[in-house]
Amino acid sequence: MNGKTPKIEIRGLMKSFGPKAVLKGIDLDVGNEESLVVIGGSGTGKSVLIKCVLGLMTPDSGSIKIDGEETVGKGGRERERIMAKFGMLFQGSALFDSLPVWENVAFGLIAGSGVGRAEAKEVALRKLGAVGLGPDVAELVPAELSGGMQKRVALARAIAREPEIIFFDEPTTGLDPIMADVINDLIRKCVGELGATALSITHDMVSARRIAHRIAMIYDGRIIWQGPTDTIDRSGNAHVDQFIHGRAEGPIKMPVRPL
Amino acid sequence: MGFLQAIGRTFITGLEVFGRLVLFALAALLDVVRPPYYPRLILKQMIEIGYYSLPVVGLTAIFTGMVLALQSFTGFARFSAESAIPQVVVVSLTRELGPVLAGLMVAGRIGAAMAAEIGTMRVTDQIDALTTLSTNPMRYLVAPRLVAGTTMLPLLVLVADIIGVFGGYVVSIYKLGFNPSIYLHNTFDFLQTMDVVSGLVKAGVFGFMVALMGCYHGFNSRGGAQGVGTATTNAVVSASILILISNYIVTELFFAR
Numbered sequence: 118m119n120g121k122t123p124k125i126e127i128r129g130l131m132k133s134f135g136p137k138a139v140l141k142g143i144d145l146d147v148g149n150e151e152s153l154v155v156i157g158g159s160g161t162g163k164s165v166l167i168k169c170v171l172g173l174m175t176p177d178s179g180s181i182k183i184d185g186e187e188t189v190g191k192g193g194r195e196r197e198r199i200m201a202k203f204g205m206l207f208q209g210s211a212l213f214d215s216l217p218v219w220e221n222v223a224f225g226l227i228a229g230s231g232v233g234r235a236e237a238k239e240v241a242l243r244k245l246g247a248v249g250l251g252p253d254v255a256e257l258v259p260a261e262l263s264g265g266m267q268k269r270v271a272l273a274r275a276i277a278r279e280p281e282i283i284f285f286d287e288p289t290t291g292l293d294p295i296m297a298d299v300i301n302d303l304i305r306k307c308v309g310e311l312g313a314t315a316l317s318i319t320h321d322m323v324s325a326r327r328i329a330h331r332i333a334m335i336y337d338g339r340i341i342w343q344g345p346t347d348t349i350d351r352s353g354n355a356h357v358d359q360f361i362h363g364r365a366e367g368p369i370k371m372p373v374r375p376l
Numbered sequence: 377m378g379f380l381q382a383i384g385r386t387f388i389t390g391l392e393v394f395g396r397l398v399l400f401a402l403a404a405l406l407d408v409v410r411p412p413y414y415p416r417l418i419l420k421q422m423i424e425i426g427y428y429s430l431p432v433v434g435l436t437a438i439f440t441g442m443v444l445a446l447q448s449f450t451g452f453a454r455f456s457a458e459s460a461i462p463q464v465v466v467v468s469l470t471r472e473l474g475p476v477l478a479g480l481m482v483a484g485r486i487g488a489a490m491a492a493e494i495g496t497m498r499v500t501d502q503i504d505a506l507t508t509l510s511t512n513p514m515r516y517l518v519a520p521r522l523v524a525g526t527t528m529l530p531l532l533v534l535v536a537d538i539i540g541v542f543g544g545y546v547v548s549i550y551k552l553g554f555n556p557s558i559y560l561h562n563t564f565d566f567l568q569t570m571d572v573v574s575g576l577v578k579a580g581v582f583g584f585m586v587a588l589m590g591c592y593h594g595f596n597s598r599g600g601a602q603g604v605g606t607a608t609t610n611a612v613v614s615a616s617i618l619i620l621i622s623n624y625i626v627t628e629l630f631f632a633r
Binding site: 168171172173197200201203204205207208209211212213214215224225228229230274278 | 412493496497500501502504505507508509510511512516
């Protein structure tokens with residue numbers, strides 16, 4: 118981080134749903150043009166973390182700074198201005214099923230940045246090309262595409278406005294290994310070419326190793342380990358070891374009763 | 377104690393829901409007047425609500441007009457008041473049956489569709505996706521539907537009034553043997569502007585209710601297919617009930633002295 122302001126700075130982030138505390142004080146920095154992947158099991162608060170940073174959920178307490186600017190509690194126009202820096206790839210792609218593919222990709226440009234439709238379509242076609250989809254796909258509706266193609270369209274939509282920060286929510290979940298690798302490659306390429314900062318959450322270790330500069334592990338609502346990707350095998354943390362090797366036995370217990 | 381608790385809990389939950397609904401409605405109304413506007417979406421919703429509801433509303437209206445004439449004839453014959461049929465048909469339709477029946481039909485058709493569409497968008501993260509693309513989902517999804525619902529239902533009701541009167545006319549002339557010119561003369565002689573205007577105001581209120589309920593329940597749906605199903609049911613049921621309640625209130629405001 119070279120002593121500079123981190124792109125994203127999260128301090129003491131807490132979020133509960135009723136009596137259930139999901140985030141119990143997250144401290145996390147993401148440097149400029151860095152790709153940070155947060156790993157962790159299902160239900161450990163990964164999605165809640167990313168939704169809090171995006172402003173889709175309001176945290177109970179804590180601070181989230183983007184470029185040194187506090188974002189918690191910002192609403193309306195200010196929130197929209199901050200949002201313009203973000204791109205998000207949703208787990209289920211979340212494409213607008215009433216719009217053709219190109220309008221999905223161009224949506225942020227037309228609705229958010231006020232670009233004309235013709236110009237936005239050109240940009241959309243270029244972005245679709247960047248994720249390996251031809252202009253023939255542009256007029257289809259999302260329901261006519263396979264899961265892998267939908268994911269690529271969603272990626273094209275996330276990068277269409279050339280955001281400074283891109284969030285990836287389980288980018289490879291539900292894809293076959295080859296398509297997963299294609300998506301990983303595209304994510305590396307897009308983040309690299311745009312010079313964007315990336316914050317991803319995943320439980321797919323192959324994907325994490327491919328796209329991350331740095332990995333952080335979330336467990337029980339806290340970050341229990343973080344370090345450069347190549348040091349994860351020597352983390353010395355039993356939780357991390359159990360997770361990356363996918364063992365059922367270890368400090369992380371699943372409460373399973375006999376049949 | 378358990379019984380009292382249950383009453384209290386239901387009451388408080390009811391207040392909570394009511395409060396949330398009012399806040400939602402106020403936020404939506406603010407978003408109707410605040411830019412950006414989406415004329416393309418408003419037009420799309422207007423066509424969906426206004427144009428595509430014509431067959432179902434027209435059918436409802438024509439048979440209602442026909443049955444009104446028939447029922448009135450057989451009923452009024454008991455006290456020799458058959459000649460009042462034209463007035464009965466036109467006043468009942470414009471004041472009451474046109475707006476209420478059209479409102480209920482549109483609640484079933486449009487309220488359900490809105491709740492299902494917006495609900496599916498909610499559970500598949502499309503609403504969150506709108507937010508991440510610098511688009512306010514209230515302004516993009518809810519405001520156009522409210523505008524379209526409030527403006528199109530009065531137009532539908534106007535058409536329903538005409539078709540309904542025509543239905544009554546057909547039955548009266550061809551089945552009950554009325555004189556066509558006297559029938560039409562009586563219809564327009566006794567009709568007052570206020571009858572039609574009050575019906576159209578009602579229609580505007582009902583259209584707003586239907587769109588509001590569809591959007592509210594869709595927006596707050598949770599938990600996959602089942603949640604969307606529940607939201608759809610709730611949208612139709614609550615819109616129908618609100619239509620019947622507000623129908624009385626508007627009638628009271630217009631005609632009670």
